[in-house]
Amino acid sequence: MSEELKPCPFCGGEAELDTSQAYRALSGGTLGSRAAVYCARCGADMGFCYEDAPGTPREDIVNQVVDDWNRRAPSPDMREAVEALTTLIYEITHLSAEDDKGRHHCYISKDALESARTALRSLTGAKP
Ligand SMILES: [Zn+2]
Numbered sequence: 001m002s003e004e005l006k007p008c009p010f011c012g013g014e015a016e017l018d019t020s021q022a023y024r025a026l027s028g029g030t031l032g033s034r035a036a037v038y039c040a041r042c043g044a045d046m047g048f049c050y051e052d053a054p055g056t057p058r059e060d061i062v063n064q065v066v067d068d069w070n071r072r073a074p075s076p077d078m079r080e081a082v083e084a085l086t087t088l089i090y091e092i093t094h095l096s097a098e099d100d101k102g103r104h105h106c107y108i109s110k111d112a113l114e115s116a117r118t119a120l121r122s123l124t125g126a127k128p
Helices: 058-072 076-094 110-124
Strands: 015-024 031-039 045-049 096-098 104-106
Touching: 015 045, 015 058, 031 058, 045 058, 076 096, 076 104, 076 110
Parallel strands: none
Antiparallel strands: 015 031, 031 045, 096 104
16 A cells, blocks of 8 residues: 555544445446545545446555545644534533523633634634
8 A cells, every 4th residue: 555544534533444345336236346445433435446447456546545535634733623623612512501590601611712712723824
């Protein structure tokens, strides 16, 4: 294989390569196999069916799928922002309470808020 797999571009999860993933063709219903890279956490995947490129060495198809997957991977700053925002959203949705007047209050830790702000600033280039 040509290179290591980058994390999932959607969730940052670990990616895995399957060089003989079975699939059933939409038209005709025949069974085939493909090279596929998929996220072990969220299930995002991309692949290429060997039968769609007759005569092409399988190794070339596998390398192309790996290259395509890695080209879609986000920068480390994007992963950091997604993790920070995920933490913030978790706190907003899980650390909340209703007062005796029926008003809804949410509690966010300063750390989670500052991490999200810092990560977003690094993505947008905004000044603090
Ligand atoms: Zn994922």
